[in-house]
Every structure is written in structure tokens, then in C-alpha cells.
Amino acid sequence: MDLLGVLPLDELSHGLANLSMFPYFDMAHYIISVMALREQPGALEVSRVSPLACWFSSMLFCFGGAVLSAVMLAEPVVAPLSNSTSVLLASVVWYLVFYCPMDLVYCCAALLPLRLVLSGMKEVTRTWKVLGGVTQAHGKYKDSLLVMIAIGWAKGAGGGLISNFEQLVRGVWKPETNELLKMSYPTKITLIGAVLFALQQTHYLPVQKHHLMLIYTVFTVVNKSRMMLTGSSASPFAAVESAIYKTLFTGCSPYAALTGEVNKAFIDNGTGSTPTSTSATKESDKNGTAGNHTPVKGQSGSHKAKEESENTEETSCKKTD
Amino acid sequence: MDLLGVLPLDELSHGLANLSMFPYFDMAHYIISVMALREQPGALEVSRVSPLACWFSSMLFCFGGAVLSAVMLAEPVVAPLSNSTSVLLASVVWYLVFYCPMDLVYCCAALLPLRLVLSGMKEVTRTWKVLGGVTQAHGKYKDSLLVMIAIGWAKGAGGGLISNFEQLVRGVWKPETNELLKMSYPTKITLIGAVLFALQQTHYLPVQKHHLMLIYTVFTVVNKSRMMLTGSSASPFAAVESAIYKTLFTGCSPYAALTGEVNKAFIDNGTGSTPTSTSATKESDKNGTAGNHTPVKGQSGSHKAKEESENTEETSCKKTD
Amino acid sequence: MDLLGVLPLDELSHGLANLSMFPYFDMAHYIISVMALREQPGALEVSRVSPLACWFSSMLFCFGGAVLSAVMLAEPVVAPLSNSTSVLLASVVWYLVFYCPMDLVYCCAALLPLRLVLSGMKEVTRTWKVLGGVTQAHGKYKDSLLVMIAIGWAKGAGGGLISNFEQLVRGVWKPETNELLKMSYPTKITLIGAVLFALQQTHYLPVQKHHLMLIYTVFTVVNKSRMMLTGSSASPFAAVESAIYKTLFTGCSPYAALTGEVNKAFIDNGTGSTPTSTSATKESDKNGTAGNHTPVKGQSGSHKAKEESENTEETSCKKTD
Numbered sequence: 001m002d003l004l005g006v007l008p009l010d011e012l013s014h015g016l017a018n019l020s021m022f023p024y025f026d027m028a029h030y031i032i033s034v035m036a037l038r039e040q041p042g043a044l045e046v047s048r049v050s051p052l053a054c055w056f057s058s059m060l061f062c063f064g065g066a067v068l069s070a071v072m073l074a075e076p077v078v079a080p081l082s083n084s085t086s087v088l089l090a091s092v093v094w095y096l097v098f099y100c101p102m103d104l105v106y107c108c109a110a111l112l113p114l115r116l117v118l119s120g121m122k123e124v125t126r127t128w129k130v131l132g133g134v135t136q137a138h139g140k141y142k143d144s145l146l147v148m149i150a151i152g153w154a155k156g157a158g159g160g161l162i163s164n165f166e167q168l169v170r171g172v173w174k175p176e177t178n179e180l181l182k183m184s185y186p187t188k189i190t191l192i193g194a195v196l197f198a199l200q201q202t203h204y205l206p207v208q209k210h211h212l213m214l215i216y217t218v219f220t221v222v223n224k225s226r227m228m229l230t231g232s233s234a235s236p237f238a239a240v241e242s243a244i245y246k247t248l249f250t251g252c253s254p255y256a257a258l259t260g261e262v263n264k265a266f267i268d269n270g271t272g273s274t275p276t277s278t279s280a281t282k283e284s285d286k287n288g289t290a291g292n293h294t295p296v297k298g299q300s301g302s303h304k305a306k307e308e309s310e311n312t313e314e315t316s317c318k319k320t321d
Numbered sequence: 322m323d324l325l326g327v328l329p330l331d332e333l334s335h336g337l338a339n340l341s342m343f344p345y346f347d348m349a350h351y352i353i354s355v356m357a358l359r360e361q362p363g364a365l366e367v368s369r370v371s372p373l374a375c376w377f378s379s380m381l382f383c384f385g386g387a388v389l390s391a392v393m394l395a396e397p398v399v400a401p402l403s404n405s406t407s408v409l410l411a412s413v414v415w416y417l418v419f420y421c422p423m424d425l426v427y428c429c430a431a432l433l434p435l436r437l438v439l440s441g442m443k444e445v446t447r448t449w450k451v452l453g454g455v456t457q458a459h460g461k462y463k464d465s466l467l468v469m470i471a472i473g474w475a476k477g478a479g480g481g482l483i484s485n486f487e488q489l490v491r492g493v494w495k496p497e498t499n500e501l502l503k504m505s506y507p508t509k510i511t512l513i514g515a516v517l518f519a520l521q522q523t524h525y526l527p528v529q530k531h532h533l534m535l536i537y538t539v540f541t542v543v544n545k546s547r548m549m550l551t552g553s554s555a556s557p558f559a560a561v562e563s564a565i566y567k568t569l570f571t572g573c574s575p576y577a578a579l580t581g582e583v584n585k586a587f588i589d590n591g592t593g594s595t596p597t598s599t600s601a602t603k604e605s606d607k608n609g610t611a612g613n614h615t616p617v618k619g620q621s622g623s624h625k626a627k628e629e630s631e632n633t634e635e636t637s638c639k640k641t642d
Numbered sequence: 643m644d645l646l647g648v649l650p651l652d653e654l655s656h657g658l659a660n661l662s663m664f665p666y667f668d669m670a671h672y673i674i675s676v677m678a679l680r681e682q683p684g685a686l687e688v689s690r691v692s693p694l695a696c697w698f699s700s701m702l703f704c705f706g707g708a709v710l711s712a713v714m715l716a717e718p719v720v721a722p723l724s725n726s727t728s729v730l731l732a733s734v735v736w737y738l739v740f741y742c743p744m745d746l747v748y749c750c751a752a753l754l755p756l757r758l759v760l761s762g763m764k765e766v767t768r769t770w771k772v773l774g775g776v777t778q779a780h781g782k783y784k785d786s787l788l789v790m791i792a793i794g795w796a797k798g799a800g801g802g803l804i805s806n807f808e809q810l811v812r813g814v815w816k817p818e819t820n821e822l823l824k825m826s827y828p829t830k831i832t833l834i835g836a837v838l839f840a841l842q843q844t845h846y847l848p849v850q851k852h853h854l855m856l857i858y859t860v861f862t863v864v865n866k867s868r869m870m871l872t873g874s875s876a877s878p879f880a881a882v883e884s885a886i887y888k889t890l891f892t893g894c895s896p897y898a899a900l901t902g903e904v905n906k907a908f909i910d911n912g913t914g915s916t917p918t919s920t921s922a923t924k925e926s927d928k929n930g931t932a933g934n935h936t937p938v939k940g941q942s943g944s945h946k947a948k949e950e951s952e953n954t955e956e957t958s959c960k961k962t963d
Contacts, residue, residue, distance in 0.1 A: 046823070047891075048891070049823065049824075050822060050823045050824065050825075051887075051890075051891050052822055052825070053820075053822040053823045056822055070716070071398070072397065072398055072399045073397050073399065074391070074395050074396050074397045074398070074716050075716050076714065076715050076716045076782070077713070077714055077716070078714045078715065078779075078783075078789045078792055078793065081786065081788045081789050081792060082783045082786040082788070082789050084785075084786060084787075084788065087788060095890075099890065099891050099892075137399075140397070141399075141403045143405075144402065144403040144405060145405075146402045146403070146405065146408060147399045147402050147403050150399055150402060151399065164489065168806065168817055168820070169820065169822055169823075170823070171817060171818045171819060171820065171823050172817070173494075173815075173817030173818075175489055175492060175493070175494030176492045176494075177492060178374075178489070178490065178492065180371060180373055180374040180377055180490055181367070181370065181371045181374045181490075181491070181492050182370075182371065183371075183373070245372075248372070248416075248420065249368075249369070249372050249420050250420075392719070393718065393719055393720045394718050394720065395712070395716050395717050395718045395719070458720075461718070462720075462724045464726075465723065465724040465726060466726075467723045467724070467726065467729060468720045468723050468724050471720055471723060472720065485810065494815075496810055496813060496814070496815030497813045497815075498813060499695075499810070499811065499813065501692060501694055501695040501698055501811055502688070502691065502692045502695045502811075502812070502813050503691075503692065504692075504694070566693075569693070569737075569741065570689075570690070570693050570741050571741075
């Protein structure tokens with residue numbers, strides 16, 4: 001009946017579905033998350049000036065998904081703190097990555113082979129988080145596909161979605177960019193996962209759960225590894241995105257000229273280059289006030305930095321010597 | 322006993338109270354809300370660069386009241402998303418207003434007669450939302466007038482009250498202005514409605530609910546139509562506000578000179594002109610740092626733009642050709 | 643068995659533990675809180691331009707702890723508003739401090755002896771708030787020390803912790819500073835109190851609750867009075883903090899030079915002087931964009947102003963003549 005059922009992959013998918021995330025996969029997630037924080041511009045200075053703000057930021061990187069989904073479902077946001085073992089583990093990782101003598105832990109973890117393995121393990125936790133979010137939402141809102149997608153997405157990509165407020169903890173404020181205006185690769189892949197698992201949960205997608213888990217996990221791990229090894233941040237969905245965008249969101253509007261231009265920028269974004277929407281820039285010049293940020297302008301820079309931070313290898317360790 | 326009871330208006334008020342908001346009035350609310358978003362500076366650029374951010378912003382314009390009151394009452398903020406029909410309707414409206422071929426929908430809806438009807442229908446939904454909020458708060462906090470007013474206000478004027486965070490979704494950040502610092506007309510009228518319905522609910526106001534609904538609805542619709550037809554944004558409460566302000570909030574303080582000046586600015590605000598509180602401007606110049614915004618300065622500009630956006634007619638359509 | 647038990651202090655501690663905060667101590671808290679708001683730069687202009695924004699800001703100063711802990715525990719944030727008597731009392735205080743004819747109330751309360759008494763009484767309420775938060779968290783999360791500390795801290799120092807968002811109400815936005823990046827004295831002493839009461843609650847600290855209440859209250863009141871009388875903002879924990887910092891958060895890292903410099907700045911901070919982390923400043927210069935704030939820079943200014951605002955005496959009243 002099911003193609004995957006007759007293959008030995010069925011056993012593999014069952015094995016994967018019964019895998020426990022704690023402690024190894026969770027730890028890999030914490031290490032990669034805290035390293036991503038450390039590679040943010042200004043994060044090291046914050047870690048020296050205020051270890052508490054740095055710790056709080058790290059916890060938002062590690063448990064951002066749990067916090068965001070708690071806010072969305074009106075559950076206590078302190079709940080993640082109540083899981084003492086996880087918080088302790090994440091705190092130890094935070095301490096070692098930021099304050100280890102000789103910077104040993106960070107330099108080791110930043111070596112390409114180890115980072116590759118840890119990133120792969122972190123991608124595995126994504127499947128569990130998205131599925132957990134979708135299941136939780138399904139328990140509360142039986143028939144609402146949209147809520148399931150929203151909670152699954154929030155749980156899997158929470159750290160990215162709340163990045164504006166995480167930055168605020170560190171005294172950084174970049175209102176001109178957010179994950180909705182320009183999605184990074186992890187946010188995109190999580191959204192796709194949330195849609196797939198929500199469709200599976202409501203039986204619109206005729207696949208068994210453990211098969212979908214296997215397929216999705218393999219795809220994310222392979223894709224992440226490919227991106228790290230080739231150093232490219234080209235999205236595998238660029239072509240599909242561009243096609244959808246051209247079909248749905250252009251049309252013959254009085255903004256044809258503008259649309260064409262921004263559309264080009266949009267497609268460029270998909271492949272990682274810098275968008276320069278001149279019309280938006282003009283707009284912001286017209287405003288004149290430094291505080292009133294208009295979108296688009298400058299948003300790609302920080303995102304690029306973020307994405308690169310996950311793709312940089314041992315060079316980033318040498319850089320700091 | 323009741324003056325309204327002996328008139329044929331009684332039947333009318335009963336008829337109004339039994340009116341269903343879904344689907345026609347709700348749709349008018351969505352159309353006018355999404356059009357107001359589209360007329361925000363920079364919104365069109367966002368709609369081309371990131372349809373998702375644009376959709377999310379539109380949902381905040383349409384369901385802002387439900388979201389804000391959910392936050393205030395610690396109920397799930399995703400609850401509005403679980404009403405699939407409403408979200409679908411709002412999404413269709415969003416798509417048609419922003420991406421319709423030839424921009425047909427926006428240009429039609431922006432014609433004065435149609436816009437007048439739609440705006441009137443949107444004002445009707447305000448009564449229902451305010452009353453819904455007051456009733457909901459009354460169910461939870463029996464004797465707290467203040468909570469009833471707060472929830473009624475939040476439900477009726479949520480989109481405006483959370484505008485700072487709605488703008489953040491689009492990459493815009495204007496900390497120097499918010500609806501509390503300088504209330505727009507819709508926020509004011511909603512606050513008055515919330516006070517009236519809360520007083521009625523606690524029997525301090527000896528009026529029957531359906532009579533109050535009729536009076537409030539007629540007042541908001543007539544007033545909105547008058548403002549759109551005359552193109553004036555003069556508040557009908559300017560005189561009362563000014564009197565209350567002079568009585569309560571000036572007094573013989575050491576700031577007499579300052580107060581007089583700002584008071585003048587305040588009254589000017591009431592009638593729609595531009596306030597220039599020189600003392601506040603001096604303050605902000607003294608600070609010097611671009612990031613530390615002091616209030617007052619520049620706040621009127623954006624509000625004026627917002628209010629005008631609701632008063633502009635078909636010209637705004639031509640402008641874009 | 644207990645050293646304090648044999649002293650007449652035992653009776654005193656029982657008496658203190660049975661003390662009612664309402665109305666006198668609560669009122670002292672409201673007066674000092676609203677005066678602290680009034681002494682913020684730009685607050686007086688806001689009070690003239692928008693009494694509503696000013697009132698809302700005052701309520702956040704008075705009930706910030708209750709609001710923040712409600713958010714963290716997913717309880718309704720409007721709950722503090724439902725306590726009509728407290729809100730009425732705080733509103734009367736707000737009105738008198740900002741709008742009293744001849745500015746009588748503010749000038750009287752700003753006289754050193756009266757301000758000293760009121761500040762002392764406000765410090766007493768801190769004990770009750772921290773203990774209330776710890777007890778509430780203990781009721782929900784039995785064995786989680788971290789949650790108890792978080793809620794106790796939030797309840798006791800909420801106004802400070804949410805200051806970024808309180809400022810936003812007044813149209814001020816200072817993302818480059820917050821209470822986590824550079825803790826003020828009240829926030830620090832509240833955190834210590836939250837840790838002590840959480841340890842007592844879980845029986846790790848072998849002290850009886852009323853004894854701890856007495857010791858903590860006496861310490862905060864005496865220390866606050868000393869700081870106000872000497873006009874010094876030197877933290878009594880500077881030495882301990884510096885020792886902990888040197889032991890845990892430096893280590894032999896590749897950032898030795900940087901660390902040494904920032905470490906120096908950190909210790910200077912502890913004694914109230916101005917930190918100038920050149921590396922962080924360079925970073926912000928490199929960014930160039932006015933909207934992208936990097937931390938550290940300029941953060942001490944506002945905090946100093948805040949701390950001084952509590953230490954200024956009748957001079958601040960004369961200044962305004």
C-alpha cells in the first residue's frame with residue numbers, strides 16, 4: 001500500500017521516530033545555537049560587559065521556539081525555565097562557549113567536521129520541534145490547519161522569529177529587518193515542515209507520520225550539509241518561490257515598473273545577493289528622520305551576516321586570535 | 322418610562338441589535354482596513370518584497386482588536402486564526418486589494434460613494450466589537466469598570482493601539498508616536514463607546530442596551546460620513562476636550578509658560594493642525610543622539626497621514642497611475 | 643536553635659511579617675514611583691501633551707511588577723486594573739504629583755526628610771512583593787528554583803525590567819540600554835532578595851521566613867537611606883561582583899586585552915562612573931547607520947539619570963521654578 005512500507009526504510013523510519021532527543025541531540029542544538037549567538041556582531045562585547053544579558057540571550061536562542069509558542073498559546077513563558085535539566089545543560093554550553101579558558105570549546109566546535117556533525121544533529125531536533133508544535137496545536141484547535149502551521153513554525157523557528165526582541169536584550173535594535181520581511185533558510189525550511197506535518201495530521205497528506213519524519217529529516221540534514229560544504233546559501237526553493245511569486249503577486253498593476261524591479265530584487269534575495277529597491281530608498285530619503293526606518297534598505301546585510309555565521313568554519317576562530 | 326420606547330425607533334433598535342455582522346459588515350471592515358494598510362507609506366513596497374509580511378500586517382489590521390484583547394486577558398493570541406472562515410475572507414480581501422490585475426478592486430473601492438458606504442458599514446462593526454469586549458470583560462471581572470473599558474477599547478481600536486508593533490512587521494519603527502500620545506479620531510470614539518457601554522453594563526447609565534447601540538452606531542456612522550464628505554478631520558469633541566484639559570491638567574504650576582504653549586498645541590491638535598512644541602523640540606536637539614527619540618516631535622505627521630488616508634478619495638487611485 | 647529566636651528581635655520580625663502594606667506603604671510606593679517617572683527626561687512634556695499616556699506610564703511604574711509577572715505566568719495583564727482601590731489610590735497620587743496647583747505635592751515630597759521616609763517605606767514594600775512572587779511561583783512550579791527567582795525578581799523589580807516598553811508609551815526609545823545590560827541598584831538588590839527567598843522557600847537556606855524578611859527589609863532600608871544621605875550610588879556589592887566576575891567570566895581567552903579593558907569598565911560601573919568600551923564604540927562607528935544601535939555606548943547616561951533622580955533632593959524642585 002505504501003511504497004516506503006515494503007522497503008527496509010520502514011524500520012529505519014520507526015527507529016528514527018523512537019529516537020530520544022535528550023541529551024545528545026539537544027546538546028548539539030544548544031552548542032550550535034550559542035555559537036550562532038557568539039558570531040553575532042557585538043555579542044562578544046556583551047558577554048564581557050553583562051554575562052547576565054548574554055545568558056538570557058543564549059536561552060532565547062536555545063528555547064526561543066518554546067517561548068514563542070507559549071506566548072501564542074497563552075501558556076506560561078517561564079515554563080521552559082522549569083525544566084531544570086535542559087536549562088542547566090544549555091547554561092553549561094553557554095558558559096563553555098563564551099568563557100572557556102583558551103577558548104578551547106568554541107575553537108574545537110568551530111572545526112568544520114565537528115560543526116558539520118553538530119549542525120546535522122541540530123537539524124534532526126527541528127523535526128521533533130515542528131512535530132511537537134503541530135501536535136500540541138492539534139490537541140487544542142482540532143480543525144484549524146492555520147493554527148497548527150503557526151504553532152509548528154513558531155516552535156521550530158522561534159529563535160529566528162523573535163530575533164528582534166532577542167537583539168533588544170543585547171542592546172541592538174534593527175527594526176528594518178525581520179524574518180517575515182526576508183526569511184532566512186532555516187525559517188523557510190521550518191515553515192515548509194510545519195505545512196507538511198499539519199497536512200499529515202489532518203490526513204490531507206496520505207503519508208504515515210514516521211515516514212514523513214524520515215523524509216523531512218533526511219532532506220534538512222542533507223541540505224544543511226551541502227550548504228555548509230559548498231559554502232553557498234542558495235535556497236533549493238529559489239525556482240519554486242520565483243514561479244509562485246510571478247504567478248500570484250505581480251499581475252498587471254499600475255506598479256508594473258516598480259514590481260519588475262522589486263521582483264528582480266526578490267529573486268536575487270533568494271540566491272543570497274543584495275537587494276536595492278531604489279524606490280524604497282528614495283522613500284526613506286524623503287522621510288529624512290533617522291528614527292523612521294523604511295523597510296528593505298539594509299535588511300539583507302544583517303541576514304547575510306547571520307546566515308554566513310552558520311556557514312563560517314574554523315576561519316572564524318582564527319579571526320579572533 | 323423610556324423616551325425611545327414610545328417611538329418607532331424602538332423597533333429599529335431591536336432590528337439593529339439582531340443584525341448579523343457576518344459576512345457583509347465584516348467584509349466591509351476587512352476592505353477598509355486593508356485599504357488603510359495599503360495607503361501607509363512604504364506598504365506597497367513591502368507587498369512586493371514580502372507578501373507574507375504584508376499578509377501578516379493585514380491580519381493585524383483586520384484582527385488587531387481580537388489579538389490585543391486576547392493578550393490582555395491571557396487568552397491564546399492564535400485564537401483569531403482558528404476562525405477559518407473569517408481569516409479566509411480577510412485573506413481574499415487582502416489579495417484582491419494588493420494584487421488584483423489592473424488594480425481593479427482597489428480603484429473601485431476607493432471611489433467616494435463606495436468608500437463612503439464601506440466606511441459606514443465598518444463603523445457599524447465597531448459597536449459590535451466594543452460591546453463584545455465589554456461583555457467579555459464583564460463575564461470575568463464582574464465589578465471592575467476599568468477592565469471593562471480597557472477590553473472594550475482594545476477590542477474596538479486594537480489595530481490602532483498596536484500600530485507600533487504592526488509597523489515593526491513591515492520594518493518600520495516610529496517610537497516617537499503612538500495612539501496614547503496622540504489619539505486619532507477612531508481611537509477616541511472607541512474609547513467613548515467603551516466608557517458608555519461599560520456604564521450601561523454596570524447600570525450606572527439608565528439606558529437599554531439596544532437603544533445605546535442604535536444611538537452610538539448612528540453617531541459614529543453620521544460623523545464618519547460627515548468627515549469623509551467635508552474632508553475635515555476636526556474632532557467633534559475638540560471643545561469638550563479643551564475644556565476638560567484646561568480644568569484638570571493645567572493648574573498654576575511652575576510650568577505655566579510651557580503649559581500655555583503646549584496647551585495651545587494640544588488644542589490645535591484637536592482641530593487637525595500641526596503642533597510644534599518648541600520646548601520639546603529643544604529637548605530633543607539637546608539630546609543629540611538620533612536613537613533617543615523624545616515625544617511630540619514629528620508625531621503629528623504620521624497620524625495626519627493615517628487620518629488622511631481614510632479621507633482620501635479616488636484621487637489616491639489616480640495618484641498611483 | 644535559632645540565634646534570632648532568643649533575642650527580642652523575634653517579636654519584631656513577627657510584627658513586621660504581619661504588617662499590612664495597604665494603604666500607607668502602598669501609597670509611599672506610588673508617590674516615590676510617580677516622582678521617579680516625573681524626573682525622567684521629557685516626562686513633564688508628555689504630562690502636558692497627553693495626560694492619558696502619562697497616566698498609563700505611571701501605572702506601569704506603580705504596577706510594573708504585577709504586569710510583568712502576569713505576562714510570565716500567562717495570567718491576565720489587566721488583573722492589576724481590577725483592584726479598583728489600588729488603581730484609584732495610584733491615580734490620585736499621579737494627579738497630585740503632576741497637576742497639583744502650585745506643584746505643592748511634588749515640592750513637599752521632594753524635601754529630603756519626607757523623601758527619605760517615603761523611600762524607606764517603598765523599600766519595605768519590596769520585601770512583600772518579592773516574597774509574594776516567590777510564593778506564587780512555588781505554588782505553580784513546586785521544584786523549580788529558577789522560576790521562583792524569575793517571578794520574585796519580576797514582581798519586585800518589574801518597573802525597571804520593562805522600562806524599555808514603559809518608555810515607548812511616552813514616545814521614547816532607548817534600545818541601547820536595559821536593566822539586563824546594566825543593572826541599577828534596585829534591580830540588583832531585588833535579584834538578591836529573590837534568590838534568598840527562593841532558597842528559603844525550598845529549605846536550602848535554614849532560616850525562618852519572618853527572620854529573613856526582617857533581615858532583608860532592614861538591609862534594604864538602611865542601604866537606601868545611606869545612599870540617599872551620602873548621595874553616593876556606590877553598590878555595596880561592588881567588591882563581590884568584581885571578584886565573581888574576575889573568577890568566572892574572564893579566563894585566559896584570546897580576548898585578554900579586550901577583556902581587561904571591559905573588565906575595568908565593568909568595575910568602574912559598579913562604583914557609578916561612566917564606562918567607555920572603546921571597542922564597542924568603534925563597532926558602532928563602523929556600522930554607521932543611526933538605527934542600528936550597538937550596546938554599551940551611552941547606556942550609562944540614562945541609568946545615572948535614573949539613579950540620581952532618586953537621590954536628588956529639594957533642589958530638583960527649585961530647579962523647576
